[in-house]
Amino acid sequence: MNQVQKLLIIGFVWPEPNSSAAGGRMMQLISLFKEQGFSITFASPAQDSDFMVDLEQHEVDKKSIELNNSSFDIFVKELNPTVVLFDRFMMEEQFGWRVAENCPNALRLLDTEDLHCLRLARQKAFKENRLFSVTDLFLEDIAKREIASILRCDLSLMISEFEMELLESVFKIDKALFYYLPFLLEPIKIAQLQELPLFEERKNFIFIGNFLHEPNWNAVQNLKETIWPLIRKQLPEAILNIYGAYPSQKVLQLHNVKEGFLIMGRANDAPEVVKNARVVLAPLRFGAGIKGKLLEAMQCGTPSVTTTIGAESMHGDLPWNGCVTDDIKDFADKAVKLYQDKTIWLKAQQNGVAIINQRYLKELFEDDFAKKVEMLQTDLQKHRLTNFMGAMLQHHTLKSTKYMSLWIEAKNK
Template sequence: MSQNVLLVIGFTWPEPASTAAGNRMLQLLDFFKSKGYAIVFASTASKTELSLNLDALEIESKSIVLNDSGFDTFIKDLNPKIVLFDRFLTEEQFGWRVSENVPNALKILDTEDLHSLRKVREVSHKKGIPFSTKTWLQEDITKREVASVLRCDLSLMVSTFEMQLLTQTLKLDQSLLLHLPFLLGNISSVEQESWLKFSERENFICIGNGKHAPNVDAVLWLYQEIWPLIRKALPKAQVAVYGAYLPQQVKELHKPEIGFLVKGWAEDANKVLSHSRINLATLRFGAGIKGKLTTVMQNGTPSVTTSIGAEGMYDGLPWSGAIAETPIEIAREAIQLYTCEKDWLEAQQNGIVLVNELYNKEKLSERLAIVLEHLHQNLEEHRIHNFMGSLLGHQTMQSTKYLSKWIEEKNKKE
């Protein structure tokens, strides 16, 4: 292959039609293709019927195996200029092999979100205790994830909140991080003119992948405590719940008699979103930024969500709808937006501003390109200054490396 090779080590095969993470990965693949990179996407996961057709994008697919030195030969022969780890778990498993076999390759971690933050928030929610950064700092998963960040040359962060958490609370060097949210095209005036008007839309929508614990909890909370309040004020209203891989406990909530409709996976999410009047994103825990919330903005649909739902997404600009915390507050805001065209139109315009100012593909792509060029030209110096990263890469700290080697030898004897 040519010198400009990007190797992506995926935690899963990307599913842009069903997950925000899949869309995020597709945006990064598009960026590197636009820069002339030959791309190889490797993963230990199994493909699904919703997996992206990488062949159609002229991206090579490679199945890899954990704890297998065959990966060493593969990556030496490939000799990538950049290795992109999809979430910290792939860096834990393969990062040391990358460093040993292609030491000059630029190592980038796409965090998607801080998994440790999401996990600790989920545990805190289930225990009924407030989340605190003190609790987050004490968890092993936090230490593992931050260690991955330090071992990489650059980590891509989608959320302004998570950027602040790493730079202000943990005092990580800003040069190791890049705020890079979703790379979206501007919403043009032509697109806006094609949107259905307030009077042409009806009902509510709730959308999210069923494999994602925050989404399942959001639907259950909506059904149990929020929807009865909305339905009481709007007795003819309906809410449609969409998402791939919805679990049985969600499917059983399908109750047409109360206007609660569980639809499952939407083959065309934009179509169902563009016909809905209000999106409900009743998230009680989670991390990162929410692809469903930028997607609804791209379809001119206001959202009612929580502070967790909107976290790291609006940078002090007016939200595209309303942010509320309790069932009563969420229901009140949803009813107001649903019935007041003036407020609805203002929320829609706020969404246009958010997408065009904070998620501008051209500006963000330029930001990434400049940082990558600087790192390529100054990689040795960059790594010298990242002493903690060098320390974590030292042989005395590489427990995952030696565990992997032990597992490999054990597998050979069985």
């Protein structure tokens, strides 16, 4: 294709790679498209934040856009992108119909991050003290919105094989509409591993996670109320450092020096604090996607103890970087053993390296993804013709969402 390739990313928020895995993921996608020769514009209706990345340093144009405002139509028509990437389904809901109307030939991609409906249905089941069942997904309004968004797009990028299986078996979505693109990392070489702090040089347990994300706050409550007292019983001097961006007052109130339960707030350099810790604890009781904190632990050579939801879709058939268990007592026992036993700890560290090097290398995915994008662009009309449900939803959305948006815009004037 001779046309200059232009990518427009419509972001739910401005990327904050030091605050969340989602921010890191977005920067990986930007890097991927940059290397394919795209010129990139990142647009978002979000407010600027103190911790957002400087996009211009990455040669990405930054553009603030408004919800329910036809100024977007003028902007997108002038830009005339060849590919539009929606960051989460909410952005496709807001701007997808405008893109379809003004740039009908642009390839529309959706980066799901995780299946929001899965995370919320699991959260609801947990709060109601019952087991989650896939039929719960059908009861979620957000599932109807999210699946409609996936159907309207030409391709949805998925980071979890479990969620791809759900789309295919539960929601009966054609495999041609989604694509596995997990976190894209550089290999861990032996020399890098040798530069990391040794077992003897590390101390303390650590939890790390953005507190705007409900599963993280719940995991910290789980640690405080059940798991940490069991660990302290066996290791009376143990300390748990809890790091995370945007801690609320209720998080800060859990700080207790006497119990060795320390709320540290935002980590200025997350890899630095993780690689100096001996064990990462992540007792997640609900959630979706793959967990950036656990991949970061592997990159830092730090073993982890997590739950089946924490490790879901992350390690394939490979042994975990530590232990996976849903039993509270077992979780505490395994954490203590990992903390004390150098042999088990070193084996766990090696497992983490193998998971990164066999499942998350950028080089495993970049060429295939470039080919996929090119193939879709070449054959876009045919691809869309085979997606009748998407075309039908696009037709009705253009009518309903369009007129609702125009009504809000008129009302705002």
